[in-house]
Amino acid sequence: MVFQPDGKILVAGITNHTVNGVTDPANFILIRYNKDGTLDSTFGTAGKVTDAISHIEKSGSMALQSDGKIVIAGGDGNDFCVTRYNSNGSLDITFGLNGKKTIDFSGGIDTASGVAIQADGKLVIVGTSTSNSNNNNISSDYFALARLNLDGTLDTTFSSDGKISDYFGNANDVTIQKDGKVLVVGTTYSNDFGTVRYNTDGTLDASFTFSSSNLPSNINLTGADIGLQSDGTVFIGGTSNNTISSLSDFALGRYDVNGKNYYSFGQNGLLTSDFGYVEIANNLLIQTDGKILLVGGTGTGSDDFALARYNIDGSLDTTFGN
DSSP states (O other), X not given: XXXXXXXXXXXXXEEEEEETTEEEXXXXXEEXXXXXXOBOTTTTBTTXXXXXXXXXXXXXXXXXXXXSOEEEEEEOSSSXXXXXXXXXXXXXXXXXXXXXXXXXXXXXXXXXEEEEEOTTSXXXXXXXXXXXXXXXXXXXXXXXXXXXXXXXXBOTTSTTXXXXXXXXXXXXXXXXXXXXXXXXXXXXXXXXXXXXXXXXXXXXXTTOXXXXXXXXXTEEXXXXXXXXXXXXXXXXXXXXXXXXXXXXXXXEEEEOTTSOBOTTTTBTTEEEEOOSSEEEEEEEEEOTXXXXXXXXXXXXXXXXXXXXXXXXXXXXOTTSOO
16 A cells, blocks of 8 residues: 555555456456545546456555556566556556566566665565575575666666576565665575665675574564664564464564664564464554554454554553553
8 A cells, every 4th residue: 555645545456356257366456545535536447447467466565656657566476567557547558568567587486575666766676586496496485676667677787687586585575775775675594584785786785784583493583574764773574473382473673774683672683562362464664753563463263453563662652552
């Protein structure tokens, strides 16, 4: 979901679609609402755009360009799939091939999960590339990045061909620093938070040495989202899973501008929050006052929304909720 400058709200996701009696559960939908929650009839068909991409498996992320055009990144079952729409919901045929760009990394399954727009308008797309070419043909996951020019072509000034794949794990989100460097967050093969920083040309930034969480072997971490404070402090939101009890909690990590743990934050730089059940955190947001929000779900016999707010030092904000 993103907010337009005029207050209208864009929501992207997946919808079931039935053709000739056959239901395909993997079709894309984009909806725009007015500020009062009514559908915006000037957008698409009665406020909705559907099936502009056939058989998209995952709508991973959305971003809004300064000119009002809408960029969606996901996967079509095989490759990264990036689509751009005009502000009225029509496909932007000046982008890629009739509004759509697919990116193949390995010949395996590539799925985009994050998109960010640089100051110059170029698009950085991140996700996971799964191939069978590593570890004696055992399926392996790579952090995968691509940078696109304004017209949807690969930017060959970025890693010579516009694409990067690093044998590291699953990438879930991306953000661009003020200096143009690219931060990617996900989950490593050692089941820990993983963050990689790239220079503007796509090379690894050697000054960024991300610290592991040094957790017990029965604790796995999944990095879902990343946020930056104005001083460059990095926050990672995700989930902490106990492999013995099968219980999971919200997890929040804090790191300095060069990736070092704030060991005074929580336990060894990591804070976990238990709602009493099984929790999964999906998104992180830093407020203008520096407080941090984590949102996701908790299992209470049925699945409920779960939301936690933290002070800058990592303590729970007791003025918020229960």
